[in-house]
Amino acid sequence: MKVRSLKKDKVNIITLGCSKNLVDSEVLSGQLAANDIAVVHENKKLDHNIVVVNTCGFIDKAKEESINTILDQVELKRRGKLDKVYVTGCLSERYRGDLEAEMPEVDAWFGTMELPLILKRFDADYKKELVGERFLSTPQHYAYLKISEGCNRTCSFCAIPLMRGQHVSRTIEDLVAEAESLVKKGVKEIMLIAQELTYYGLDIYKKRELPRLMNALADVKGLEWIRLHYAYPSKFPMEILDVMRERDNICKYLDMPLQHASNNMLKAMRRNITREEMTELIHEIRKRVPGICLRTTLIAGFPGETQDDIEELKSFLAEHRFDRVGIFNYSHEENTSAYDMTDDVPAEEKAARAQEVMEVQQEISYEKNQEKVGKVFKVLIDKKEAGRYLGRTEFDSVEVDNEVVIHSKKKLQIGDFVQVKITKAYDYDLEGEVTEP
Template sequence: MSTVIGFISLGCPKNRVDTETMLGCLEGAGYTLTGDLAEAEIIVINTCGFITAAKEESIEAILEAARYKKTGRCRYLLVAGCLPQRYGRELLQEMPEIDGVMGTGAVPEIIAALDRMQADERVLAVHDPGYIDHAPAPRKLTTPGHTAYLKIAEGCDNCCSYCAIPAIRGPYRSRPMDVVLAEAQDLCARGVRELVVVAQETTRYGLDLYGRYALRELLQGLVALEDCRWIRLMYCYPTSFTDDLIELIASAEKICPYIDLPLQHINNRILKMMNRRGNKEVIVNLITKLRRSVPGLVLRTTFIAGFPGETEEEFAELLDFMERVKFERAGVFGFSPEEGTPAAALPGRLDEETIAARVDKAMRLQQGISLAYNRQQVGREVQVLVEGWDDEAKMYWGRTRADAPEIDGRVFFTSYDDVRAGDFVQVKILAAAEYDLSGVRTK
């Protein structure tokens, strides 16, 4: 009988792709996978270590999983991903419950790590985070079968002062275009209809491999896939956009008019302290060009409030920018000092109460913007990708081209007959809330 493995995956979509790759390797090697941790003989946790809250969540997940050594069938506990990449040796020293750690650069070594653990070796598989898929890797999807994340690159060269990603994930490394397209074709052959394109900086794709920005060329290859219906772009850096990329987004029906554009701030002094490329003028000009060029564009962004030394005037400038641009989707996060980053040593650290108040004020502003945008959708018919049935609402639910999986709102709707997850239907919007819409299926 094969060994039974349970998996916990934390963190961002890029981390989830690593999880799916490891699951594919395990299944291919004959391991049995289970969603019931009480039945697992080995538990693997793919952790996040990006910010303090994520590290705390990862530690709690490790401790919770370790309890199955007493209450379940678990004999070995392997901790993988970002947290071991930063603190692998410390984890082994301070948490005897852990039988092995594996960093972000060791994803292909999952089978070898488990073999070593089962030979009663305490595994430390943490080295330079240089791993990148140069061949289509086996993946067992953990998303609904109609949607998949497509990771086109790994690592980051930006070295923003608040961010530990370059230390965790290494320098920017594009995956070869033929490899990405082969994986996308395989995913679509398996029933995926929405490809969510991800990287630490999606718009930088190809610069390291081909000496030029090549995202447009890659997207053209994805558009040509017959079974692909939606292509969604996440994590686009504002200074890496090219005019021909914008033209393609505007003209290709399969590319959702949705751009995730993490900006972090708008004040030039704060942007410089963050070590962000570009400035307010560059950002405003890009947004103006995008709004003018792409019909029905939906913009998502993220901001950091309470960066060290941020004055009331600089925070007010951020609020004014949000009010003027009216991002359809936005998240605001409080500054978190990350060990080993330049921002953690900056003077002028704001107290937690001030940071929380600024986050709350910005998010209340965004809620009003989001509600106003959603109310504009009332009376319109929109295409919805069905996700399933909601028992509490007693309605089906799904997402529009304006909604990314897991982070954006939902469309709840009634239907005159049954629909299935993965179906595309037309829904007339009848009501709007801050984040969600509701309506009735028309066809």
């Protein structure tokens, strides 16, 4: 008769989707570890016996990846390689009822705000004193800082409020304490993330307080770069720009998703802004923060979009010459207001339009990068691959933006800042050599 091993549980957390999900996984890891439960992230050794899949439910492609990942883990369980499979995150929040019926092999499903319930499965307590403490799954020198949860916006294409609820800001005191804790762990760069940064503070302070938060974080000793992601353009709080200009450790970088430039599309998407207002805002941003890097994301193939709308979008890009652009193909999401519209742009056409737009941006990016040749930039070393170092300037965020390929005969330390003279430039990357201080 076989006797089951009394080997201690080891939990592997698999994270899919955005950086906000990554932070949730890091918080879960910290809570499990504080309860003396062994935990790893994206474990390749397969020496764990329990898996938590933190899913994404944002668009079709992300949902498909989440479902395939769950099925892979269920198969490992069927083969006796795992004892338990738990699922959490946005997909689970949104489709729990359907998924439970289709995948009975999953041991439990949890929503986006049910961390204490996940811990109960491990006979673990939620430790409130650990708020802000987490196990970093990023390299030691950078981390994401989630300043709020949820969103009050009503963009017609977006299902995030269905999965994450209404906007809830964290207090400035909690965020500063977390930033100080991250710096003690060796973090030099934090990226502020939220579904909507510029709304920060309205719920708890009754006014927009992102500028005050930025100043408080900029005072944290040892924090060398603070980067802003996901700022909503409508009713943009201009004070952000003054703080960015005045504080040396706030990167001159702004990620502001615009989604489109055609007024027809902006109205249908319920973006509460016009092309003309966006143009005025962009000019004001660049006036107040000379040299700022502007990143935006766009959507191709929204219901009713025509080739004329795409031409407007291309002319908008040519006019404003953004430093960084990303584009998504529209995904028809249940229970959004756009779901009542006819998804009338075929998938192939969405992809073709996205490619058309990105070809315009590719040329702009190449030209902007060529202007950097011969100039010296402060660069953060992220990693070493194939005998060369890869880093980023203050104008580049992790994974989504340019990398700087660094040639150096001397050994460089990951997480250090170095001065790099740019020697070559490509569409989306740079090459350079370390210069002596």
